[in-house]
Every structure is written in structure tokens, then in C-alpha cells.
Amino acid sequence: MKALADPLRMQIVTLLAAESLCVCHLVEETGAKQTNLSNHLRLLRQAGLVETEPWRFLYYKLRPAALEAVAAHLGGLADTARTTAESARKRPCP
Amino acid sequence: MKALADPLRMQIVTLLAAESLCVCHLVEETGAKQTNLSNHLRLLRQAGLVETEPWRFLYYKLRPAALEAVAAHLGGLADTARTTAESARKRPCP
DNA sequence: GTAACGTATCAGCCCATGGTGACATCAGTC
DNA sequence: GACTGATGTCACCATGGGCTGATACGTTAC
Numbered sequence: 001m002k003a004l005a006d007p008l009r010m011q012i013v014t015l016l017a018a019e020s021l022c023v024c025h026l027v028e029e030t031g032a033k034q035t036n037l038s039n040h041l042r043l044l045r046q047a048g049l050v051e052t053e054p055w056r057f058l059y060y061k062l063r064p065a066a067l068e069a070v071a072a073h074l075g076g077l078a079d080t081a082r083t084t085a086e087s088a089r090k091r092p093c094p
Numbered sequence: 095m096k097a098l099a100d101p102l103r104m105q106i107v108t109l110l111a112a113e114s115l116c117v118c119h120l121v122e123e124t125g126a127k128q129t130n131l132s133n134h135l136r137l138l139r140q141a142g143l144v145e146t147e148p149w150r151f152l153y154y155k156l157r158p159a160a161l162e163a164v165a166a167h168l169g170g171l172a173d174t175a176r177t178t179a180e181s182a183r184k185r186p187c188p
Numbered sequence: 189g190t191a192a193c194g195t196a197t198c199a200g201c202c203c204a205t206g207g208t209g210a211c212a213t214c215a216g217t218c
Numbered sequence: 219g220a221c222t223g224a225t226g227t228c229a230c231c232a233t234g235g236g237c238t239g240a241t242a243c244g245t246t247a248c
Contacts, residue, residue, distance in 0.1 A: 005099030071169035077111040
């Protein structure tokens with residue numbers, strides 16, 4: 001969750017959803033500096049959301065399963081909330 | 095996204111997924127102080143993730159649709175990533 | 189009416205995070 | 219070997235955000 005809290009990191013994830021990209025592309029697309037992107041990509045990697053593809057240059061690639069897991073978790077909470085909202089029972093206050 | 099980045103707020107959302115609760119319950123469950131919870135709940139309300147139910151006491155309730163929207167957005171990114179990963183084409187570097 | 193409770197706001201402190209530039213290392217080219 | 223570019227790390231600073239306690243206001247109970 002924290003990994004996705006930063007707007008730039010969310011932008012990175014969105015860009016990587018479309019295609020794997022190397023830092024040179026990300027610099028172009030986001031306008032952020034290389035070192036800053038390096039920091040953010042490290043965090044996204046540590047969070048398990050992206051991985052690297054060594055190529056001519058180092059490409060970064062989204063890990064769909066990790067993102068799907070976050071989505072499923074939130075979706076599950078939403079489903080649970082829908083079910084319990086129907087029961088309409090409230091826990092009494094002390 | 096930012097709204098869910100804080101562990102306490104994520105805990106609140108998880109608790110509210112199970113049932114709507116008033117602050118007195120949240121104080122008990124989380125151990126956080128009333129004023130702190132009030133701050134966090136304000137942020138969650140501003141983010142559209144929870145709403146209030148005036149009752150004997152004020153209850154807070156999760157908005158499943160809002161949470162579902164976040165989940166769907168992330169899920170969509172994951173799906174896109176899966177599709178593009180199969181194409182295996184890489185944007186060339188300059 | 190008074191006291192207690194529920195709730196939100198305010199102001200302040202302190203730590204975490206985001207961004208930056210310098211620098212180091214590695215790989216490729218000449 | 220010298221140079222260049224790609225990549226990541228380090229140290230620092232500014233800002234943002236989380237938490238706290240005091241306070242204000244409205245409601246409820248006696």
C-alpha cells in the first residue's frame with residue numbers, strides 16, 4: 001500500500017502496465033531524474049510490484065500477480081462490507 | 095491510494111469491512127486515541143472510502159463501491175500488464 | 189441548570205519520506 | 219588504457235504526515 005501511495009510511483013506502475021520500460025523511457029515519460037527514479041524503482045522492487053529484465057539496458061517490468069493480490073485484498077474487503085451492510089446489525093456502545 | 099497507505103487507516107478499513115462501528119469500538123480495537131482516530135476518519139471520509147451514520151452515537155461505515163473502484167483500477171493495471179507481457183515487444187532505447 | 193460524554197478542531201512536535209546532487213562502479217566503445 | 223553512458227548508493231535537506239494534548243461545541247443524563 002505504501003508503495004503505491006506516492007503519485008510518481010503510481011505513474012510508474014501505470015506506465016509499466018502498458019509495457020516494460022527502461023529508466024531512459026521513464027525519465028522521458030515522467031520528467032523525473034534518473035536517481036530519483038532509481039530510488040522509487042528500488043522501493044517498488046522491494047515491495048515486489050516490479051522486477052528487472054536485464055537486456056541491453058535494464059528494463060523494469062510490472063509483476064501482475066503482486067498487483068492483483070493487492071486488488072483482490074481490497075476487493076475482498078469491499079465484498080465483506082457489502083455482505084455485512086445487509087445484515088444491518090450494529091455493535092452496541094458501552 | 096494515499097488514504098490507504100497508513101497502517102492504522104488500513105486497519106480501520108479492515109475493521110469497518112466487517113461491520114460499521116463507532117469511534118468507541120475503534121478506540122478499543124486499535125488502541126489509538128480518539129483524537130487520532132478522528133483525524134484518520136476525516137481523511138478516509140474525504141477520500142470517499144467511509145461515510146457516517148448518525149445513530150445514538152456516530153457510526154462509521156465503509157463505502158464498498160469506493161474500495162471496489164480502487165481494486166478495479168489496480169486489477170485493470172494487472173490485466174493490462176498480463177496482456178502486454180505476452181506481446182514481448184520492447185520499446186527501443188535511444 | 190450542571191456535569192459528563194461524544195466529537196471534531198487546533199497547534200505543535202517529531203519522525204518519515206521524497207527529491208537532489210555528488211559520487212562510485214560496471215560495461216561497452218574507441 | 220581512456221572515455222562515456224547506465225545504474226545504483228550516499229548524504230543531506232525540505233516537506234509532509236502521524237500523533238499528541240488542549241480545547242470548543244453539541245448532546246444527553248441527572
